[in-house]
Every structure is written in C-alpha cells, then in structure tokens.
Amino acid sequence: MSEEPIISVNHLSKHFKVYQKQPGLMGSIVSLWSRSYETIHAVEDISFTIHAGEIVGFIGQNGAGKTTTLKMLSGLLFPSSGSVDVLGFNPWDRKPAYQKQFSLVMGQKNQLWWDLPAMETFLLNQAIYEIPNLEFKQTLNQLIELLDVSSVVNVQVRKLSLGQRMKCELIAALLHKPKVLFLDEPTIGLDVVMQKTLRDFIKEYNQQFNATIILTSHYMGDVKELCKRTIIIDKGKKVFDGALQDIIDKYARNKILSLVFSKPITRKELARFGTITEFSEDGTNDTATIVVPRKESTKIAASIMTKFPVQDVTIEEPPIDAIIREVFKDQNRASQHHEQS
Amino acid sequence: MVDKTHSQPFSSVIQRHLRLFIRFRYIDIMKMLEYRSSFIFWVLINILWSLFNILFFSILVGVSGSIGGWNRQEVFVLLGIFTIIDAFTWSLFYANMTEYAEDIFNGRLSLLLCRPVNTQFYILTKKLNPQIIFRLMIGAVITLHSLSELNVSLSPLQILLFVFFLMVSLLFLYSFWFMLTTCAFFFERLENLNEIIPAIRRLWQVPKSVYQGAISVSLASIIPFLLITSLPSEILLNRFSYPVLVYYLGITLIIFFLSKVFFNFAVRHYSGMAN
Numbered sequence: 001m002s003e004e005p006i007i008s009v010n011h012l013s014k015h016f017k018v019y020q021k022q023p024g025l026m027g028s029i030v031s032l033w034s035r036s037y038e039t040i041h042a043v044e045d046i047s048f049t050i051h052a053g054e055i056v057g058f059i060g061q062n063g064a065g066k067t068t069t070l071k072m073l074s075g076l077l078f079p080s081s082g083s084v085d086v087l088g089f090n091p092w093d094r095k096p097a098y099q100k101q102f103s104l105v106m107g108q109k110n111q112l113w114w115d116l117p118a119m120e121t122f123l124l125n126q127a128i129y130e131i132p133n134l135e136f137k138q139t140l141n142q143l144i145e146l147l148d149v150s151s152v153v154n155v156q157v158r159k160l161s162l163g164q165r166m167k168c169e170l171i172a173a174l175l176h177k178p179k180v181l182f183l184d185e186p187t188i189g190l191d192v193v194m195q196k197t198l199r200d201f202i203k204e205y206n207q208q209f210n211a212t213i214i215l216t217s218h219y220m221g222d223v224k225e226l227c228k229r230t231i232i233i234d235k236g237k238k239v240f241d242g243a244l245q246d247i248i249d250k251y252a253r254n255k256i257l258s259l260v261f262s263k264p265i266t267r268k269e270l271a272r273f274g275t276i277t278e279f280s281e282d283g284t285n286d287t288a289t290i291v292v293p294r295k296e297s298t299k300i301a302a303s304i305m306t307k308f309p310v311q312d313v314t315i316e317e318p319p320i321d322a323i324i325r326e327v328f329k330d331q332n333r334a335s336q337h338h339e340q341s
Numbered sequence: 342m343v344d345k346t347h348s349q350p351f352s353s354v355i356q357r358h359l360r361l362f363i364r365f366r367y368i369d370i371m372k373m374l375e376y377r378s379s380f381i382f383w384v385l386i387n388i389l390w391s392l393f394n395i396l397f398f399s400i401l402v403g404v405s406g407s408i409g410g411w412n413r414q415e416v417f418v419l420l421g422i423f424t425i426i427d428a429f430t431w432s433l434f435y436a437n438m439t440e441y442a443e444d445i446f447n448g449r450l451s452l453l454l455c456r457p458v459n460t461q462f463y464i465l466t467k468k469l470n471p472q473i474i475f476r477l478m479i480g481a482v483i484t485l486h487s488l489s490e491l492n493v494s495l496s497p498l499q500i501l502l503f504v505f506f507l508m509v510s511l512l513f514l515y516s517f518w519f520m521l522t523t524c525a526f527f528f529e530r531l532e533n534l535n536e537i538i539p540a541i542r543r544l545w546q547v548p549k550s551v552y553q554g555a556i557s558v559s560l561a562s563i564i565p566f567l568l569i570t571s572l573p574s575e576i577l578l579n580r581f582s583y584p585v586l587v588y589y590l591g592i593t594l595i596i597f598f599l600s601k602v603f604f605n606f607a608v609r610h611y612s613g614m615a616n
Contacts, residue, residue, distance in 0.1 A: 076451050078609045096349070096457035104455050111452045115372050127364045128456055130357055156375070 005049035006180060006212045007073065012082035013236075014043040014068050042068040044236040045082070050214065052179075055206050057227030057244070058216040059324060065236040066216040067106075070182045073214070074104045086180060100129055103178040107185035110165065111172055112157045118168035119153045122175060129176035136175065143171045146201055163194035170198070174205065181205075183215045187222055199225050220320040232324070234331045248317055251326045255297040259304065260312040261286040270308070273300050285311065291318075361458060362466050373471050384472050387431075391424055391479045409551035414491045416548065419574040421484030422507070423546050426570060428476030429511055430542060436468040438522045439535050445525040445611075454608065461604060465515065488577060495577065503576045506586065510569045513593040514538070516600040517564075523600070526607035545569040565592055 017037045021027055043065040050056055060066045071077040073084055075091030075098070084091055089098035112121045126136045144150050147167040152160055160168065166186065174181070183202065187195040203226055206213055217223055223230060223244065230247060232240040240247060257274070264286050267279050274292035292300045297315055304310060317323075349357075373380045398420055402413045411419065441464045444450040454460060488495070495503075518538050525534055544560060549567035552560060561567040568589050575581040 071451065074451075074455055076454050077611065094454070099455055099457035102455075104452070106451070109449055109452055113368060113372075115375055116368065120368055120371065124361075124364050124368065127357070127360045128458055 004051075006052045006054075006087060007048075007050040007214075008085040009046060009048050009069075009073070010083045012043055012046045012069070012072060012084060013041070013080045014065070014072060014077060015080045016040045016042055041236045043072070043079075043233075046233065046236075046238045047082075048231060048238065048241055050212055052212055053206065053210045054229060055202070055213040055215060055227050057223035057230040058214055058233070059220075059223060059230055060216075060233040061328060064233045066233060067184055068236075069233070070104065070184050070214065070216065074102065074182055075099075076104075100176060101178055102180040102182065103173040103176070104182045105169060105173045105184065105186055107166070107188035110169055112165065112168055114158050116156060117154045118157055118160075118165075118172065121157075121168075121172050122153070125172055125175050131176055139175055139177060140171070143174055146204055147171065147197070163190050163197075166190060166194070166198065167201075170201065177209055179209075179211060181211050181213045183213060183217075185217055186215070187217060187219055195219060195221065202226055220324060224320050232327055234328055239331050240327060244320070247327065248320070248323055251330065252318055252323050253294055253326070254291045254318060255294050256316045256318055257290050257292055257297065257301055257304070258314045258316065259288045259290070259308075259310060261288070261309055262311040263309040265308050270304075273304055358459065358462055361463070365466055366469060369469055369471055380472065383470075384475055387472055387475055388479070391476060394424070395420065395483065409548040411548045411550070414487045415574070415578055417487035418484055418491070418577055419548055419570050420546070421480045421482075421487060422573050422577075423570045424480030424483060425477055425507070426480075426510060426514070426545075427542065428473045428480060430514070430539065432470035432473035432476070433465070433468070434515060434518050435535060435539065436470055437465055438518055440464075440468065441519075442522050442525045442534055450611070454611075460608075461519070461601065465519070484577070491578075493577065493579070499576055499579065502581075502586070503573055506576055506589070507573045509590055509593050510573060512597055513565070513589075514569060516593065516597040520596070520600045520603050523604050523607045526610055541566070545571065548574070562588075565589055 016039070018040050019031075020036050020038050021031055022036075042063075046065075046069065058066045058069070068077060072079050073086055073091055075094045078092050087098060087101050089095055091098065112118050113124075122136075122140060125131075126133075131139070144153060147170065149164060149167050149171070152164045153168065153171075157165060157168070170186070186202070187198050190198065199222055202213065202215070205211055206226075213226075215222060215226060228243060230240065230242070230244050231238060232247070256277075262285070264281060265288075267276060267288075270276060270279070270288055270290065274290040276288060276290050278287070278289040280287045301313055301315055305313065395417075398416060402408060402416050407413070408416050441450075444453065453463060456463065518535075521537060522534055544566050545568075549557070549561050549571040552567060557567070561571075565588075568585070572581065572586065572589055576586075
C-alpha cells in the first residue's frame with residue numbers, strides 16, 4: 001500500500017432542497033402557487049482517506065448518503081461544503097484526464113445500448129476512452145474470460161438476463177482499466193450464484209490491476225467477502241470507519257452456539273444457558289441453536305459440553321446483517337438521547 | 342502512479358470526437374437494420390409529410406399569388422430550405438433533446454457526465470436518424486428546382502455564404518433548443534419541453550416579410566427565429582444585406598455561448614436522482 005492516499009475526502013457535505021407536498025388533491029392545488037421545501041442533509045461532514053489497492057465497503061441504509069458520496073467523488077454532484085481529491089484531481093472540475101482513470105458502475109443504471117449487442121457499447125467506449133486497438137482487444141478478451149461471457153457479447157442486450165447484462169456493464173466500465181472504481185450496488189437483483197461470480201470477479205480485478213474500489217451494497221455478503229475495511233454512514237454522517245472485524249467486536253453482543261447431541265435432551269434444561277432460537281428433536285440426533293453472551297460464549301460452551309451428551313459444537317459470530325442493524329439501532333438511540341437532552 | 346496530464350492537443354480532441362461521431366453513426370445504421378420495418382414506415386411518413394407540405398403551399402401561393410411579397414418560386418426556395426432544416430429538427434435535434442431530457446429526469450445523465458468527452462457534443466450527436474437523408478434530398482430538389490425556374494445563377498461566394506449561414510441557422514436552433522431542454526434540470530417533470538420548438542417552427546416556414554410590427558421586431562431581431570430560413574433563402578435569391586448577416590451570426594454565437602454557460606450552471610445544480 002502506498003503512503004499517499006488515492007482518495008482524500010475532507011469535511012464533505014451535500015444538502016438538497018426537497019419539495020414537500022401536502023397530501024390529497026387540495027395539497028396538489030395549493031402546490032401550484034405555494035410550495036414548501038425541506039433541506040435534506042444527504043451527506044454531513046464526512047472525512048476519510050483511501051489508499052491505492054484498497055477495497056472499501058460503504059454501508060448504510062437507504063437514503064444514508066452512499067450514492068451521493070460516490071457521485072461527489074465522480075464529479076457528478078457539487079458539494080455544499082468540503083473538499084475531495086481523487087488521484088490528485090478535484091472531481092467536479094470534470095477533467096477528461098481524471099475521467100479516464102475512474103469508472104462509476106451503478107447497478108440500477110445501465111450504459112449498454114439496449115437494441116444492440118454489448119460489443120457495440122464496448123467499441124463505443126473504445127472510441128470515448130481512446131483505447132489503442134491492441135490494448136482494447138487484450139483487455140476485452142481478459143474481461144470476457146474472467147466473466148465467462150464470450151457467448152453473450154454479440155447478443156442483443158435486451159435479450160440478456162439481468163446477470164449477463166451486469167457482467168457486460170462491468171466490462172464496459174472496465175475496458176479503460178480504471179485505477180479507481182466506484183461500484184454502487186453492482187449485485188442488486190442478482191441471484192446468489194451470480195452475486196458470488198461478480199464478487200470473485202471484483203476481487204480478481206482488484207488484485208490484477210491494483211485498482212482502488214469503493215463498493216456500496218445492501219448485501220452484506222458482498223462487503224464481508226470483499227472489503228477488509230468498511231465505512232458505515234447513517235443519515236449522512238460517518239459512524240464507523242475500520243476493519244469489519246472491529247464492527248463485529250464492537251457491536252456483536254452475542255455469539256451463536258450450534259449443537260448436535262448424541263442422546264435426547266430437554267429444551268428446558270438447555271434454556272438455562274442462553275436463548276434458544278432453534279430446537280429439533282428427531283429421536284436420534286437432537287440439534288439446537290442458542291444465542292449466548294459473546295464474552296461468556298467459551299465458558300458456556302464448556303459447561304454445555306460437560307452437562308450434555310454433545311456430539312458436535314460450533315461457535316459462530318451472528319450474521320453481519322444483524323450486527324449492522326445493531327450499529328444503526330445504536331446510532332438511533334444515541335441521536336434520540338441527544339435530541340432529548 | 343497518478344496520471345495528471347490535464348490537457349490534450351486540440352487536434353487529438355477533435356480526432357477523438359470525430360471517431361465518436363462516426364461510431365454513433367455506425368450505431369444508428371445498425372439500429373436501423375435491426376428494425377427495418379420501422380425504418381421503412383418512417384421513410385414513407387417523411388416523404389408523405391414533405392409532399393403534403395409542398396401541396397399545401399402550392400395551393401396557398403396559387404390562391405394568393407405570393408406570400409409576403411415572395412412569388413411562388415421564391416416561396417418554394419424557402420420551403421426547400423425549411424425542409425432541409427426540418428430534417429435536422431426531427432432527425433437530430435428532436436431525437437437527441439428528447440433523450441437528453443429523459444436522461445436528466447431518470448438520472449442516466451450521471452453516466453454521461455462521467456465520460457471524458459464534451460458532454461454537449463455527446464448529447465447532440467448521439468442519435469442521427471439515417472432517414473434524414475430522404476428529407477435532405479427532398480429539400481435540396483425543391484430548392485434547386487425553384488432556383489432553376491427563377492433562372493438564378495449562384496456565385497461561389499453566394500454558395501459559400503449559403504452553406505455557412507445554413508449551418509449558423511442550425512447552430513442557432515440547436516443552441517436555443519439546448520437551453521430550453523436544459524431547463525429540465527430545475528423542474529421535477531416537463532413532459533412537453535421538447536414540443537415547443539416543433540410547435541413554433543411554423544414561424545419560419547414563411548418569409549419574414551409576412552410578419553409586421555412588434556412580432557416582426559421581436560422574432561426577426563431580438564430572438565431572430567424568422568431568420569432561420571429567410572436568411573439562407575435571401576442569400577440564394579441575392580437579396581441579403583451584410584449587416585443583417587453579421588447581426589445574425591453575432592446573436593447566434595451569443596446564444597451558443599449562453600447555452601454552454603447555462604448548461605455548466607445547470608450541471609452544478611444536478612441532483613442526479615436518488616440512485
């Protein structure tokens with residue numbers, strides 16, 4: 001990892017004025033001459049730096065400000081205050097020299113020409129990004145092979161599945177080998193197999209090209225598998241920036257014990273050790289899942305093993321989604337407390 | 342590691358945009374070949390529309406003898422030029438401005454703004470319906486036929502001036518239309534924004550001398566819509582005046598400059614939709 005950060009964000013804020021319509025027909029009529037606006041603090045005083053080759057997960061609920069931040073980093077939105085430096089550029093100068101070095105992929109917007117095969121979009125991007133023929137062919141072949149889409153690039157885009165389209169979108173976005181990649185929910189709507197394929201591809205691309213990647217996703221699997229570092233934003237504010245394991249350590253209050261018993265046991269006996277979330281008695285191998293306090297998990301597991309005929313035991317962290325929910329609950333509690341005081 | 346090359350030679354920028362223009366045209370032709378029946382249908386509509394237009398003006402001039410002091414052949418020279426400009430109105434401006442407005446509303450403009458090309462160029466040249474060729478041919482035939490009926494012999498200067506001011510008219514029309522569509526940045530939805538120019542284009546389907554008083558002053562001088570077809574026609578008919586040409590060129594360049602300034606201002610206020 002180099003010393004100089006590739007991306008520096010300093011006290012970045014973006015505020016929007018949003019029209020608030022009064023309900024009903026009268027509200028619509030009144031809105032013809034009188035409209036009230038509310039200022040939305042989409043991003044509020046966010047700062048962070050990212051180094052070359054990092055993959056950073058950007059997590060937040062809907063409307064938290066993830067996409068707005070990515071758009072400011074791409075030079076699409078002008079910030080209300082603060083500054084951004086990406087690859088030594090001020091993004092909203094919209095210099096072609098900067099635009100040639102990054103790519104923004106939005107899972108809900110496509111750049112492919114709907115009525116033509118994806119190959120035509122690739123050729124168009126070759127012209128836009130001035131990619132020499134040989135380099136274009138090499139990169140294209142490499143990406144086609146990595147994503148296994150050789151059979152679909154010459155098929156009309158409208159006839160492709162969502163997953164195939166997303167793969168082609170990624171190829172179109174990566175043909176100019178961007179040093180910085182902003183991925184805004186690239187796996188949205190995809191089935192689990194396709195999600196996994198895209199994750200593997202992103203990981204491979206990052207390693208091959210040492211690309212710096214910011215990824216937003218609602219699928220925690222994406223973040224867990226790809227990002228060592230995570231930034232969590234809530235209501236426009238950064239609430240966490242660090243290793244994913246640190247979130248788990250800080251916010252996961254419990255661990256999950258999955259148990260397999262060699263002889264039948266009673267639910268009542270087990271309930272003394274924690275909260276039972278699953279209990280199955282099939283007469284041969286009873287199984288149970290219990291949630292126990294994180295700090296005492298090892299001690300409780302040892303107690304259960306001495307008191308019950310345990311055939312197998314695993315101790316797991318709770319799902320990352322549940323932990324992130326805890327983070328947001330914690331933030332809500334903190335902000336409510338702040339408002340009350 | 343970091344490439345901070347800020348500027349490219351001008352020739353390289355031109356070449357890049359030329360290559361992009363050619364690639365767009367390939368795409369137009371490929372799309373046309375994908376939907377052949379639609380293409381043939383629209384060619385028929387275009388030819389019929391142009392023929393009905395000619396028929397309408399034949400009847401009008403036949404009844405009145407002249408329009409705004411222009412005789413039948415002179416009116417048809419103007420009608421030919423109107424048909425040429427109308428070809429661009431529908432096949433270039435309307436197609437691209439409609440898509441531009443939609444891209445603003447649905448946030449797709451975000452993808453376009455990220456690209457290392459001149460955004461205005463991209464928006465203007467993305468689509469050029471190949472059927473433009475048929476309207477251009479009809480317009481050229483009407484103009485040339487009417488000029489031959491008038492026994493007009495054109496000097497090289499007249500031809501140069503005509504071609505130049507035809508392009509000035511297209512630039513004027515484009516700049517005004519682009520500014521109008523750019524208003525979409527500031528409104529939640531403006532469905533009919535792109536119907537304004539097609540609706541008012543009838544204004545320049547007749548010689549500017551048809552209009553009198555305040556309308557003439559405002560539409561021939563302040564915002565010179567009436568010069569769009571009248572001025573190139575006057576060049577061919579050798580009844581132009583240089584001060585008017587210079588004035589029209591000046592106004593067009595100002596509007597073009599304003600369209601760029603307004604676009605840059607609008608982009609600063611772009612919200613790009615939520616996602």
